[in-house]
Amino acid sequence: AKGTRALPYGGVPTFLSAPYRPVGPEETTFGDLQVALVGVPMDLGVTNRSGSRFGPRALRTIERIGPYNHVLDCMPVGELTAADVGDVPFRSRYDLEGCHADIESHFRRFLEQGVATLAVGGDHSITHPILRAVGREAPVGLIHIDAHCDTGGAFDGTKFHHGGPFRNAVLDGVLDPTRTIQIGIRGAAEYLWEFSTDSGMTVIHAEEFAAMGPEAVIARAREVVGDGPTYLSFDIDSLDPAFAPGTGTPEVGGLSTREAQQLLRGLKGLNIVAGDVVEVAPQYDATANTAHAGAQMLFEILSLMVFSPSVGGRKD
Amino acid sequence: AKGTRALPYGGVPTFLSAPYRPVGPEETTFGDLQVALVGVPMDLGVTNRSGSRFGPRALRTIERIGPYNHVLDCMPVGELTAADVGDVPFRSRYDLEGCHADIESHFRRFLEQGVATLAVGGDHSITHPILRAVGREAPVGLIHIDAHCDTGGAFDGTKFHHGGPFRNAVLDGVLDPTRTIQIGIRGAAEYLWEFSTDSGMTVIHAEEFAAMGPEAVIARAREVVGDGPTYLSFDIDSLDPAFAPGTGTPEVGGLSTREAQQLLRGLKGLNIVAGDVVEVAPQYDATANTAHAGAQMLFEILSLMVFSPSVGGRKD
């Protein structure tokens, strides 16, 4: 007998079993953190099924993600000073634009102290205010893995819905479209996403992903974003519904988790400055597979941060 | 062999298998209807779990509700000229107050032509604009079956959430609190509902319901509302979660469906002018029991309309 291991099902759950370090509204002493894992339980931007407001709780509850990433050979929660810092405090659960403002200011608190952020949504509209915080000084690049381009314009009286964050970010000058690649695109709304190609983004559809293979896509992604600061956004609906049914706008014909892992792991060494996993809606997740996949992707992104020049900076 | 019966599972589903008669935005020729069954797929007012935007679809899909009500001895869809008129057209799925305005104007279209309405929510906030349409000329009475009083004030920047429709309706002068009875109340938010008693409403808690028995509650309800025009609002969370798990703010210790049916059937002959069934969230309804119970209550309320002086007017 060699001692004892923690129960996977014991205690209060946190993202990736990271230490729990809630950050209060006035606290300013968290600058020693390298990465803040932040919950963003907000889904007012959805076009169809709501539910991702329960996404952060769902990902926290998944057992047994980590500690070791044997492909990237790292222990991200151990190697980085990372913590679950709790959720964005919202002034109102009824005000989409207000929530966006709260998100932006909350993420700025971390980023301005040099703490990288890794967000758990919530719907994809949250990425717009996060990008406003991340790219506040200069537009960043983007690796965006999703079934949808999310570069649509306003409708139903708003542009802040979850179908438009990347258009908004470009127009706000915080995202560089020429350093943006969108991977896994499919579904029946292509006609809404002209902005992607018009603005110079690189779009890899799901069927192109299948034809090219993951390695060619990785090469293309590395080429597009280069060495500059890059945001990594993982929408769980990039995965096929067989792998991730628990989401609001599923699209058949998507990636497998194995492909997604291979893709993410191929991004080692890029200058990832922040990221997110969004759109897990546990109400539609009969097996918890979706939350499980989301937590795994969160782990992969945190692993990449070990090797990101602007976060962990590990060389090999 | 004596002919053929309709398949319960065949064709396009409508509320209570009523005829489908969609009413377009400019149409004005539906005044021959006695009752319009209206879907209101809107849940922006919830405090916790969303999902009742899928309530109308869930209730339509339930098979085998009706045709005959053997306790009240009526065939409501046959005796009344009733139709599924489709859903409220919303200008934006992102604007709670705008949705309320759309609801009010849509229900006015029917009510101003003398068509009684029976709404299927959606969250309970929809009852405020419906009451504004129903009580536009004079405040109405209310029989309100629910786990919560829904007479709370503003928070998170709005008073239009699903915890406050009846306060709003009283303050707007469209609901008469002295002719209002709230039945089945429980849960842990009693301190938010002082307005109920302060304004003169009658409140029957769940434990009082159990102690008094249905017949005494029926008598009290008839006494409170009298002969005047009365709205009947049925929140599915009045039922115990064992009977209706598929809702956003469940509370243990509620009514059984048998008690709820007995209660409703005891209201025969009252002057019911309009009504609703709200808060069915099918994402949380693993067995479809909640939608089933909701459709049954819809049937019971429509049955009451057969005997309402201002709708069907049948005497016995």
Next chain:
Amino acid sequence: AKGTRALPYGGVPTFLSAPYRPVGPEETTFGDLQVALVGVPMDLGVTNRSGSRFGPRALRTIERIGPYNHVLDCMPVGELTAADVGDVPFRSRYDLEGCHADIESHFRRFLEQGVATLAVGGDHSITHPILRAVGREAPVGLIHIDAHCDTGGAFDGTKFHHGGPFRNAVLDGVLDPTRTIQIGIRGAAEYLWEFSTDSGMTVIHAEEFAAMGPEAVIARAREVVGDGPTYLSFDIDSLDPAFAPGTGTPEVGGLSTREAQQLLRGLKGLNIVAGDVVEVAPQYDATANTAHAGAQMLFEILSLMVFSPSVGGRKD
């Protein structure tokens, strides 16, 4: 330590964990049995949702029913020579009338050797051929617990559907309507069941059950069937869908399992000659509660057989 108990989850499952004694098509040596537990996996008679063809497997799989009935103070599987004899062999899964013929001849094999039968359906249409076997010499009485009278006439070209077995049995001269009581009746098809009252059956609706209370219903049932040979048929949809969602034609407002157990236990000493539990459709039974309730009712009926003069004959 005092020895070992059987694992509830071990081995090949049988009804009530009774011994497995399959009876082959030519076998004639099972006359030592007192009760044969027979599966009848046939659901061609349903009007709506199919699925009860999986009912026998579902009831076999329930763990931990029995051995001891502390209210009736008996151990039925131990006190009676009872066995799970397997399922009715059907010549065709596509022929409703043929299946009925197979059922009748299979049950005759047992009954003619003096073996009482306890069937597990399957839809309720199976009770017609079983009653033809049971009442082949003289019509029997019936205690029928159900949401529906099942005395409807032919439609869709057949009278053998699950809505008519008791009409058919009366017309075939194998069921005595004046010794028949139907308990728990509700739903919206009352107009189809005139035959019940016309033929002299006693009908206790669900709301009457609630008003009278179980003891009065028991007294009425004992009065109706008297000392004569009596069949006991338990349709799982007699229970409220909160207790038994897994069935093809659920009706809200039904019995609780506690009420059903009290009712059955009140029938101790009656001359129960055969019985059934029908209409469990496990596809709709997310929690297995329905199969569990069905297995418990099977156990209660087998317990009654301990005290039935024509089966166990125990006096106290």
Next chain:
Amino acid sequence: AKGTRALPYGGVPTFLSAPYRPVGPEETTFGDLQVALVGVPMDLGVTNRSGSRFGPRALRTIERIGPYNHVLDCMPVGELTAADVGDVPFRSRYDLEGCHADIESHFRRFLEQGVATLAVGGDHSITHPILRAVGREAPVGLIHIDAHCDTGGAFDGTKFHHGGPFRNAVLDGVLDPTRTIQIGIRGAAEYLWEFSTDSGMTVIHAEEFAAMGPEAVIARAREVVGDGPTYLSFDIDSLDPAFAPGTGTPEVGGLSTREAQQLLRGLKGLNIVAGDVVEVAPQYDATANTAHAGAQMLFEILSLMVFSPSVGGRKD
């Protein structure tokens, strides 16, 4: 703000959100339609689990399929005059052969007026009477995507079960076996399907599909059916149960949705005259993934009809 989009969850659901245009038994004025989407809620032909009688309702309820097919670059519901015409009216839900007769005559009504049909089952036995209507003048070719060849002979007293429609169609002279290809075949009943090879059909097993790759299978399919009129039948159990668990006879080792989409899209320009999607059984579909996949395949087949010489006739 640029206007408003339809709510995916609003209103009465129809196949692919196509216009609802019910066709009554005597109506003869629907000849302007190019494609009729027809529900066939019948599952009397199953060998194992029933449930696909609820298939049409399940597919109607799926949100967000279409409007745009970005791979085939078409908007099928917009480009074709297509409508949801409701379900086949059956004279009896208890008579397999009678249902087949009703199906044949109902589909003839459309086909004789030059309206192509796209059916939603129901079990696969429905394809036999549909093919009798489609091939009434001359035998058609067939692209058949399925886990099973469905060319078995009679058993249990009938040849009309869901394991034999294509044998029956060949023997009736309405299907040309030499212009038939069956793709995705697997499972443990190969010994029942000698008729496929004996009659000259081309059979591509699931493991052959994996070895050849989709493009080679597409080429083979195009070669087999050539330019002649061709029926396209998609059995949802061709998909692996990970992608489509909600079906009656699932077989592990099947196609992914991505493979199935690639396969279907590769058939652009073929002379598709009619088609179907069958065997969705929503009772077994905990995540709705199966109905979702079925609706997507329906959309892909309708998209192919845009380019079929005998339907939309678009050149590309």
Next chain:
Amino acid sequence: AKGTRALPYGGVPTFLSAPYRPVGPEETTFGDLQVALVGVPMDLGVTNRSGSRFGPRALRTIERIGPYNHVLDCMPVGELTAADVGDVPFRSRYDLEGCHADIESHFRRFLEQGVATLAVGGDHSITHPILRAVGREAPVGLIHIDAHCDTGGAFDGTKFHHGGPFRNAVLDGVLDPTRTIQIGIRGAAEYLWEFSTDSGMTVIHAEEFAAMGPEAVIARAREVVGDGPTYLSFDIDSLDPAFAPGTGTPEVGGLSTREAQQLLRGLKGLNIVAGDVVEVAPQYDATANTAHAGAQMLFEILSLMVFSPSVGGRKD
């Protein structure tokens, strides 16, 4: 607008949304607490279905329990200094007796500092070591709400299974059987529980509960335990499976949540010194109703502690 309320679905979940105050193995400064809410994720004692090791996580995740108990008119988390102190640290998840030793010593840490404990299981075997800590100086009384007496002897080589904690506690001298009442008893294992009556416990079976009514049972319970220190143990399987399917040894015919709440609330003023809620197994809880009921009962017990002379000491 009047400010903001906490999101029910936000942040890291704790029991009853109480403050999270993890207590480390050497920490000794928690004596200011009045009540420690302690998770006990251990289910090695089950006889049938395991799974309650996930019970503490399941109860923490339930939203919206409390703050106000309107029947007892108290806000227990506010009025008492109560905290979620995390889970018992186990040296091994493989050693039933070792876990019991860890439980006993962990609870002693709190009790010896005068902190009352409220445990969340875990299977019912945990109550034995807790009682050893609670009754270490003198045997306590017990109100035990359960489907099973749990006074069985050893089998399968151990007496520490979940069917025997109260026998063990009596034999260890930490539980006074004459001040013990067991309520809700049913199921088919009565013959194992002779110890209950032999030792002088009062046993109220489920059918007796129904016959007596809650008020008479409350009176009997108050009489049995008197003013002395009393433990309150709530096994979730006391509830009927319709209300609480998610448990390892369900028994039909149980209490409703309304009855259970009435029963607990009737115990106001008794000298409750510690308590537990056990046997929630979320794997079997398709709707989360069981965890919800468990959390509500936890809230009711904590509310009683407000009025317990040895905890909150509030007079009324």
Next chain:
Amino acid sequence: AKGTRALPYGGVPTFLSAPYRPVGPEETTFGDLQVALVGVPMDLGVTNRSGSRFGPRALRTIERIGPYNHVLDCMPVGELTAADVGDVPFRSRYDLEGCHADIESHFRRFLEQGVATLAVGGDHSITHPILRAVGREAPVGLIHIDAHCDTGGAFDGTKFHHGGPFRNAVLDGVLDPTRTIQIGIRGAAEYLWEFSTDSGMTVIHAEEFAAMGPEAVIARAREVVGDGPTYLSFDIDSLDPAFAPGTGTPEVGGLSTREAQQLLRGLKGLNIVAGDVVEVAPQYDATANTAHAGAQMLFEILSLMVFSPSVGGRKD
């Protein structure tokens, strides 16, 4: 009409519908069997979620696996004398080491009579005692398909948990590590499995499987195990959770069922002497896909035994 086929859903379920031949504790006359299918309902060795104690029942209940394997062209249940011999009789469900002793002695009974065994777990710890029986005379080779190497050392006071069976087997001298290949390895516990490589096992990670392709892995496996006696162990968590969610320690990024079937079928002709399928936990298996996949893999392994020199010995 050509006769009748067995109902897939009829009767008492057995593994692969094999004959049921329970073997009592003293029976010695089963030496005519070639293969015993043995249930091992024990999950005391799990590190996280329990539940696989219900695995044998779950696999028995799957319909329609077999009879014919068209890729290997055999009918294994027909060609081999195989039977479902029931479950291992355990002396205690509470004693992990005792259960292991019971497993070893039970399997020895079969193996010593020359009956090959095919076990259905239960958790993976059962393979250790089985290997002790299989390799009692000489160490065997192993093809091990799994997400985890299961060569970890002791923790929590025991080495008999499900994370260590293969280390234990090597150290006991019953498994030859140089003739062992582990396929599908992934997850975050790689640092625990140094023993695999240190002892000379061949490890193929999931990402290596994807890169090499099934055929190269097959070649490697054949090379590693050669012609010697070989055990085949299939842990269901080798499959991706999309294919097999119902297991205790799922890991995303796994094999598809199609890949697993291809892999197994590629092992034809190897000297398979015994095998198992383990870790199916039906509580987490909302669609039954996991049990279905498990039963299919059981069928594939039994098919391999037809061609194994030491079992069926068929040449091809």
